[in-house]
Amino acid sequence: METTTLDLIREGSVVTVLEISGGGWVRRLYQMGILPGSQVKVVFNRGVGPIVVRIGNVEVSLGKGIARRIVVKVTQG
Amino acid sequence: MSRQIIVGLVGQPNVGKSTLFNVLTRGNAIVTNWPGTTVERSEAVIRHNNSEIKIIDLPGIYGLSYLTPEERITRKFITEENPDVIVVLADSTILERTLYLVVEILELTGRVVVAVTKVDEAHSRGVHVNYDLISKRLGVPVIPVSAIKGNGVDQLLSIIVEKAGVESLVFRVKYGELEAFINAIEELFAGSRQLSSKYPPRWLALKFLEEDVEVEELARRQMGGVYSELCMVREEAKRRIGQDLAAFISISRMRFIREKILKDALIIAPLKKTEKRWYRLFYNPFTAPILSLGILIVVFLTVFIVNTGFPLTAILDKLGYTELASIIGEYSISGIIDKLFTALSNYIVYSLGESPWTLFLVNGLLGGVASIIVFIPLIFKVMMALGALEDSGLLPRLAIGVHLLLNKAGLSGHALLPLSISMGCNVPGVMSTRAVPSSSERLKLILLTPFIPCQARLVVLLAMATAIGGFAGALLVPFIYVVSFIIVFTLSYTIHRLTTSERREEVDLLLEIPPIHKPYLKVVWWFTWHYLKHFITKAGTVILIVSIASWLLQHTSLGFMYTDNASESIIATASRSLSIILRPLGVSGEYSWIAMYAVIMGFLAKELVLSTIVTATGASDPIEAFKTLGLSTPSAISLALFISLYIPCLATVATIYGETRSWKYTILSIMLMLIVAYSLGVLAFHIANKLLTIN
Numbered sequence: 001m002e003t004t005t006l007d008l009i010r011e012g013s014v015v016t017v018l019e020i021s022g023g024g025w026v027r028r029l030y031q032m033g034i035l036p037g038s039q040v041k042v043v044f045n046r047g048v049g050p051i052v053v054r055i056g057n058v059e060v061s062l063g064k065g066i067a068r069r070i071v072v073k074v075t076q077g
Numbered sequence: 078m079s080r081q082i083i084v085g086l087v088g089q090p091n092v093g094k095s096t097l098f099n100v101l102t103r104g105n106a107i108v109t110n111w112p113g114t115t116v117e118r119s120e121a122v123i124r125h126n127n128s129e130i131k132i133i134d135l136p137g138i139y140g141l142s143y144l145t146p147e148e149r150i151t152r153k154f155i156t157e158e159n160p161d162v163i164v165v166l167a168d169s170t171i172l173e174r175t176l177y178l179v180v181e182i183l184e185l186t187g188r189v190v191v192a193v194t195k196v197d198e199a200h201s202r203g204v205h206v207n208y209d210l211i212s213k214r215l216g217v218p219v220i221p222v223s224a225i226k227g228n229g230v231d232q233l234l235s236i237i238v239e240k241a242g243v244e245s246l247v248f249r250v251k252y253g254e255l256e257a258f259i260n261a262i263e264e265l266f267a268g269s270r271q272l273s274s275k276y277p278p279r280w281l282a283l284k285f286l287e288e289d290v291e292v293e294e295l296a297r298r299q300m301g302g303v304y305s306e307l308c309m310v311r312e313e314a315k316r317r318i319g320q321d322l323a324a325f326i327s328i329s330r331m332r333f334i335r336e337k338i339l340k341d342a343l344i345i346a347p348l349k350k351t352e353k354r355w356y357r358l359f360y361n362p363f364t365a366p367i368l369s370l371g372i373l374i375v376v377f378l379t380v381f382i383v384n385t386g387f388p389l390t391a392i393l394d395k396l397g398y399t400e401l402a403s404i405i406g407e408y409s410i411s412g413i414i415d416k417l418f419t420a421l422s423n424y425i426v427y428s429l430g431e432s433p434w435t436l437f438l439v440n441g442l443l444g445g446v447a448s449i450i451v452f453i454p455l456i457f458k459v460m461m462a463l464g465a466l467e468d469s470g471l472l473p474r475l476a477i478g479v480h481l482l483l484n485k486a487g488l489s490g491h492a493l494l495p496l497s498i499s500m501g502c503n504v505p506g507v508m509s510t511r512a513v514p515s516s517s518e519r520l521k522l523i524l525l526t527p528f529i530p531c532q533a534r535l536v537v538l539l540a541m542a543t544a545i546g547g548f549a550g551a552l553l554v555p556f557i558y559v560v561s562f563i564i565v566f567t568l569s570y571t572i573h574r575l576t577t578s579e580r581r582e583e584v585d586l587l588l589e590i591p592p593i594h595k596p597y598l599k600v601v602w603w604f605t606w607h608y609l610k611h612f613i614t615k616a617g618t619v620i621l622i623v624s625i626a627s628w629l630l631q632h633t634s635l636g637f638m639y640t641d642n643a644s645e646s647i648i649a650t651a652s653r654s655l656s657i658i659l660r661p662l663g664v665s666g667e668y669s670w671i672a673m674y675a676v677i678m679g680f681l682a683k684e685l686v687l688s689t690i691v692t693a694t695g696a697s698d699p700i701e702a703f704k705t706l707g708l709s710t711p712s713a714i715s716l717a718l719f720i721s722l723y724i725p726c727l728a729t730v731a732t733i734y735g736e737t738r739s740w741k742y743t744i745l746s747i748m749l750m751l752i753v754a755y756s757l758g759v760l761a762f763h764i765a766n767k768l769l770t771i772n
Contacts, residue, residue: 020324025587028514030327031089031139032589033174036320037328049362049481050490050586057171057204057345061360061477063489063585 004074007051007067009042013077016040021069029070032060039075081122081129082241085154087182088166089175090137091591093194097166097224098134099603101234106134108610111150115511115736125234128241133160141181143291152291155186156275161241163189164233169199169206169221170592172343176334179215180250184280187244189217190236196221196228198594207342214338216247225597249279250333255325258314259283265303265310272299286311287323356593359474362481369478372471376462377500384455384532385409387539391551410454411536418447433639437628440692445624448684449617452502455532456612457605459501463494464604468596473588480586486566487573488518489584495522496565498608499529503729504616505608506531507736518584521572523733524746525565527725528753530558533684534721540687541717544703549710549769556714557721564722564753616682616728623681623727631692643693649674661755662719663712663762668694671706672716680724711765715758722754 009015017038020026033055034040043059044052050061062070086101088094098106102121111118119134135154136147143149155163165182167175172193179191193208212219218236222229252259262282267273272281272295284292285307297304311322318325358364382389386406393402406412422439429435466472472494480490491513499506506526513519530538535554542553573584630648634640643649652674656664664672671693678685687699696702708716724747725733734743 025585027142027144027323028139028587030324031142031177032587033177033331035327035331036324038331044357044360046360046362049360049365050477050588052360052477052590056173057202058174059590061473061480061490061586061588061590063480063484063587065585066587 002073003071005068006040006042006053006062006070006072007045007064009045009051009072009074010077011042011045014039014041014075015072016075017070017072019071021071025066025069029066033058034060034070040072081131082162082238083158083160084130084132084162084164084237085135085151085158085160086132086164086166087135087151087178088137088194089139089168089178091589092137092166092168092175093224094134094137094166095603096600097192097194097222097230098132099599100224100227100230101132111136111146114146114150115738116146116150123234125231126238128238130234130237138178140178141185142287143289149291152185155182161188162237164237165189165191167191167193169193169195170202170204172204172206173331173334173339176338177330180330180334180338183215183217183247184250184283185277187217187247188240188242189245189247190233190240191215191217191219192229192233193219193221194224197223197226203345205344210342211338214248214342217245225599248337250330252283252326252329255286255314255318255322255329258286258310258317261310262286262307265300265307266296268303269300283326286314287326356474359478365478366482369475370482372466372475373479373497376466377459377497380458380462381535383410384458385411385535385539387535387554391542391554395551410458411451414447414451414454418443418451433632433641436641437632440688441625441628444628444688445621448624448682448688449613449620451536452532452684453609453613455536456501456505457609459532460498460505460605460608461601463497463501464601465596467494467604468600470591470593473590474593476588477586477590484584486569487577487584488521488566488569489513489515489586490588491515491518491586492522495526496529499526499531501608502531502533502612502616503527503529503725504732505611507729507732508611509608510736514587515584517576520737520742521569523736524572524742524749525569527729527733527746527750528561528565528568528722530561530721531683533682533726537679537683537686538717538721540699541703541713541720544700545710545713545717547710549714549765553714553717557718560718560757561722564757568749568753611732615732616726619726619728619731620682624685627678627681627685627689631689648677649693652677659716659719661762662715662758663709663766664716665712666707668706672708676720676723679720679726681727683720683726686720711762711769714765715762718761719754719758722750722757724750724754 003018017034017036017040019036020029038055041054042051043054050063051067052059052061086094086098102123106119106121108117108119110116116136120131122129122131135151138148138151141148141152163182163186165179167179183189208219208221218240220229220233220236222233259282262285263278266278266281281292285296296307300307315322358368381387386409390402390406422443425439426435476490476493479493483489483492495506495510498509503526507523510519510522513522538554538557542550545553631643631646632640633647634645635647635650640646649670653670656670656673659669659673671690674693675686675689678689690702691699694702694705696705730743733746
């Protein structure tokens with residue numbers, strides 16, 4: 001399946017994180033549960049503005065700049 | 078009696094750590110800073126079953142890397158202060174993620190008790206947890222607590238006493254393919270007595286593989302020739318694993334939690350839709366800014382009306398209900414407090430007789446106390462409103478809602494809280510920038526939040542607006558708020574453009590969104606108190622000292638003798654020679670020195686502008702005093718603008734220095750405000766002059 005970045009994922013899709021490339025936010029993302037291998041559901045994404053994802057029971061809002069650095073593959077939806 | 082038990086409280090942000098700390102300590106904490114940092118350290122001593130327990134609240138952290146000052150503090154605390162028990166908090170509603178920190182800490186020390194929070198909330202959300210099973214698997218006590226209701230708190234304290242100093246035999250996370258490398262490195266570290274007496278060798282090995290800054294440095298300095306051997310093993314591990322080792326280790330921990338710790342111990346009943354549909358409106362790029370700004374405006378207008386009557390009074394006045402307007406103004410909180418202090422002052426002068434001493438007592442000391450007390454309820458309500466927004470879970474959503482708008486100005490949604498708090502008081506506003514994750518954005522906010530009109534400035538501006546009267550007077554306050562925000566955003570945009578090379582680089586947002594619930598009064602109060610106390614202790618001390626000193630200056634003549642005529646005082650004489658500075662703002666004539674005098678006093682604390690003008694003109698109230706100055710409407714407008722913007726007050730200057738530890742930055746902040754205020758003041762004078770003379 002083709003890989004893309006989190007900011008381009010349609011609302012409602014579930015993705016698996018493959019890689020987080022650079023930037024000062026990497027460790028913080030790991031600690032929040034967004035790390036290679038984790039399953040993330042995109043709860044909200046309208047192309048503009050921050051996107052919202054759900055990991056387990058928590059929702060996290062990510063700015064576009066951060067989302068662009070998260071490489072994912074779609075597993076559902 | 079046994080010796081004191083030292084307990085550290087550790088947890089991820091939003092797991093309810095401060096709630097639990099407040100319940101455990103019954104609100105009796107001593108707050109200081111961690112040495113060499115601006116991170117707050119709260120601690121309290123309590124008694125339980127004849128034991129004395131000292132509880133230290135450690136800063137909220139997500140993990141144990143060495144990246145943020147909060148994480149460094151926690152690591153240093155565990156390895157150097159030798160606590161008897163570390164209470165690690167896990168949130169039962171998001172157990173999988175919050176256990177991550179527990180697992181990381183268990184790799185460093187076995188003196189752990191786990192407190193699982195928000196048990197009631199988890200239950201109502203269909204989350205069921207087998208705590209005994211988790212406790213058995215982790216090898217340490219696991220206590221479910223509900224801090225708000227107080228359930229489990231006693232049991233937690235008893236376990237702390239029982240386990241004090243006991244190093245539990247804990248589980249080990251297995252790292253699969255990496256295990257062989259960990260063992261090899263662990264053995265090398267175990268060879269160093271110096272290091273292995275302070276840190277568990279296995280933990281050192283893991284951190285070394287993660288390329289942790291501190292452990293790397295320790296290894297380089299203390300392992301001598303073995304260091305190169307360590308690096309070789311790590312290089313080999315990297316080749317074998319084929320991915321970032323830190324990521325591999327994090328993933329293994331997560332998997333371990335999921336498959337070994339929580340398996341069959343956590344049941345999440347499928348619930349119907351937990352989030353209501355309308356919450357989504359906060360995420361939508363079109364509705365979110367409107368909804369968020371709408372809520373913020375309604376909240377602040379309500380607080381302003383209760384505080385000062387404004388803008389309700391101005392509107393009623395315009396509609397012809399002058400009497401109603403003045404009643405509301407008089408019975409607003411600030412009106413009532415003002416009345417009480419006037420009555421008290423009159424009583425003191427009446428019963429003690431008029432002498433320099435009673436005047437000092439009434440105007441210097443009591444006046445100073447009054448100007449602090451007048452602002453406490455005003456700031457209190459701003460903080461209560463924000464606290465309710467924060468605890469209900471609405472504030473993070475509002476931050477997302479305004480993120481796009483703020484982004485255009487080179488800021489992020491993280492800026493919302495500092496900007497909002499500054500509408501109450503700039504001192505806690507500057508302090509609240511600590512929560513902003515990006516350090517460049519934080520510095521920018523420290524520099525810019527003092528431009529936001531605080532409650533003290535609102536009071537000064539309202540008096541000036543009433544004195545100006547008419548159409549221009551009614552629009553003065555809204556005009557200055559709009560100008561202030563425009564300044565903040567324009568400057569922020571400019572700084573952003575100057576400091577970032579990439580044109581499209583945006584300031585990013587990474588925010589956890591807690592579920593929406595009804596705010597708990599207790600938690601709202603803690604939030605309020607947290608920020609209000611900064612006003613009382615920091616700003617309060619400065620204001621009190623300054624108002625005493627300023628009274629003395631106003632009553633000392635050039636020959637260092639007492640004078641009851643303020644216009645003969647040292648400071649008045651100085652103001653006369655400096656008053657030329659205000660001429661470009663249109664302030665001239667016989668009384669222009671009083672305006673200058675007020676500007677000088679206003680640096681000390683903005684609300685002193687009012688009392689200075691009143692005492693210097695000998696008028697009975699601020700409005701009459703402003704009228705005595707005989708300013709034309711254009712020059713009154715430009716003076717109001719200048720006074721609102723020209724400088725952070727002394728308490729804010731002290732806070733800016735405290736937060737940045739840099740004189741360069743503090744002076745930059747003062748210069749920036751002076752230049753902006755002066756040039757805008759001059760500009761406003763000329764524009765107003767043109768507009769008002771045409772009509």
